[in-house]
Amino acid sequence: MISGILASPGIAFGKALLLQEEPIIIYKKKILPINIHKEINKFYHAKNQTIQQLEKIKNKSNNFFKNQEENIFTSHIMILEDKELEKEIISSITENLNTAENAVELMISEQIKNLNNIKDEYLKNRIIDIRDIGNRLLKNILNIHTMNFKIIKEKVILIARDLTPSEIAQMNFKYILGFITELGGSTAHTAIMARSLEIPAIVGATNSTNQIKNNDFIILDGINNKIIINPNQETIKKIQKIQIEYYFQKKQLNKIRNLPSITIDNHEVEISANIGNINDITNAKKYGAKSIGLYRTEFLFMERSQLPSEEEQFLAYKEVAQKMHNKPVTIRTMDIGGDKEIPYMNFPKEENPFLGWRAIRISLDKKEILHTQLKAILRASQFGKLRILFPMIISLEEIQSLKKEIQKIKIELNQKKIIFDTNIPIGIMIETPAAAIIAKFLIQEVDFFSIGTNDLTQYTLAVDRGNDVISKLYNPFSPSVLYLIQKIINVSHQYGKWTGMCGELAGNEQATILLLGMGLDEFSMNPAFIPKIKNIIRKVKLHDAKKLAKKVLQQSTIQNVTKLINNFMT
Ligand code: PEP
Ligand code: MG
Secondary structure, three states, X not given: OEOOEEEEOOEEEEEEEEOOOOOXXXXXXXXXXXHHHHHHHHHHHHHHHHHHHHHHHHHHHHHHOOOHHHOHHHHHHHHXXXXXXXXXXXXXXXXXXXXXXXXXXXXXXXXXXXXXXXXXXXXHHHHHHHHHHHHHHHHHHHOOOOOOHHHXXXXXXXXXXXXXXXXXXXXXXXXXXEEEEOOOOOOOHHHHHHHHHOOOEEEOOOXXXXXXXXXXXXXXEOOOOEEEEOOOHHHHHHHHHHHHHHHHHHHHHHHHOOOOOEOOOOXXXXXXXXXXXXXXXXXXHHOOOOEEEEEEHHHHHOOOOOOOOHHHHHHHHHHHHHHOOOOEEEXXXXXXXXXXXXXXXXXXXXXXXXXXXXXXXXXXXXXXXXXXXXXXXXXXXXXXXXXXXXXXXXXXXXXHHHHHHHHHHHHHHHHOOOXXXXXXXXXXXXXXXXXXXOHHHHHHHOOEEEEXXXXXXXXXXXXXXXXHHHHHHOOOOOHHHHHHHHHHHHHHHHOOOEEEEOOHHXXXXXXXXXXXXXXXXXXXXOHHHHHHHXXXXXXXXXXXXXXXXXXXXXXXOHHHHHHHHHHHHO
16 A cells, blocks of 8 residues: 555546656767757757647646636746746857757756755745756757657556646546656645646655556545555445545535534534645635644645744745635644654654654754744734644643743744734644543643544554554544543533544544534544535434434443444444
8 A cells, every 4th residue: 555645635446557758868968169050959949849839738728727827838838938048058058068958957957956945835846847848848859759648548547756737738637537646745736737627646655656567456545545556356345435425425515515514403513624735725615614623734844954944834824824714723833753754853763753752742842943833823823813733742731831932932922013813722632641631631721622533542542553463453433532532522611612623533424423422513624524524414413413422432342332323324
């Protein structure tokens, strides 16, 4: 099984087609001065040819984009027509006696180097565009044929090291069930185009071109971010069921997306989205999220060479706040560590990273990281309705220390006359048994709880959440985990506060009625799951859900718990 970055939701089953590119080989030889004109002509000829090709692709791809300005091939053509770049290439040929291909390659490398130095993730993703234009130009200079997508005449799932926007634009979507790339992030155009085409796609799936072979039967599960190679019948059937449900939900989507998540007997709960970056907001809104229950900010710290600056973080949080138009956005301080290592932070080698230096343990040891993040969040809080959420709490002292740090930052911002939300709500994740057990003390320090069932299950059951060997033991329906969840919710209500859930259990339809009956106030999940969960909530009575929860909490085995739930749901 492979996973990566979920770029576009959906499920596809099909034959794998690996895209192999003809390599572009450039010899670094110098030319004789008498050949300067020949090289310049070669460049101009290729440039015109490239513009013509791009014009065709642009016209073909107009329907991907809302307007001309958004069509990225308009900007590709503009880059090619840039007089400065042209001057640079010509002088590289005439003065440094480079071949046309060498001059173009040097120019592309320079542009990419400059973009690499920029700390903005969006601009970084433009590297793919520059590579795309550059490679097309180079192939035209060297007479290398570009990938001919017309030869694809049967339905396939494409696997490639990377896919450029122009390659996607040339595909005949009748035959493309989905695609998987080894490179790319969720803000790359490849991912953006996949989402707008609603083709399932997973990017950043490292090693997929090594592990998947041509004609392998694969499942691209763009709901659970999984790629399964040559699955058995049982898995196929299981995922087919998910696929049918997914497309059914999608159909229902438009009907319920703007309706409240309210039970038949008028009990309303909040349905929110979990996001990892700004682009996920599009999906959150599309699927009808009322708020953001979890913004995993650690993704801002990944795929880069140094910590993100206060300004960078501020701009990201401000954009999320503004895009959500005054609806709540819960920003979780970075939860690095565990399985989310950051190479530039020189982590100590740990025997048990999940029990090690992670999340607020790092923030409290390295206060400068925490201060930068808190300043960015507080500054952005004037542009919307932000909440702060701290992960991996195990003690009262931790939340007290964190609150002291918030206080220090508030004083500093006040002195600098920077506006911020002075009453910004502060919450903690309850994802360790320790926090659940002392919930009564913790709640008195905070405004809300958010239950992280992914970690709460792992730590309660002492079962590594990522270990396939013991995955059978990892079960949030275990009476021990359910007991803690009920305790957390009850405690928060006793103190007049509320509890959300942002672990995967919140988006698990088998758990919805149970959680509703247990009194959960906010369900936060992968946006694609929102419709199905809302659908369940709208069809049930709180009164019945409570009765179910009461019975379930009296059970002593997982088997009995699931039996009761299944009986209720059928
Ligand atoms: C959790 O542990 O349930 C959670 C939401 O946090 P993460 O999955 O990011 O550890
Ligand atoms: Mg967690």
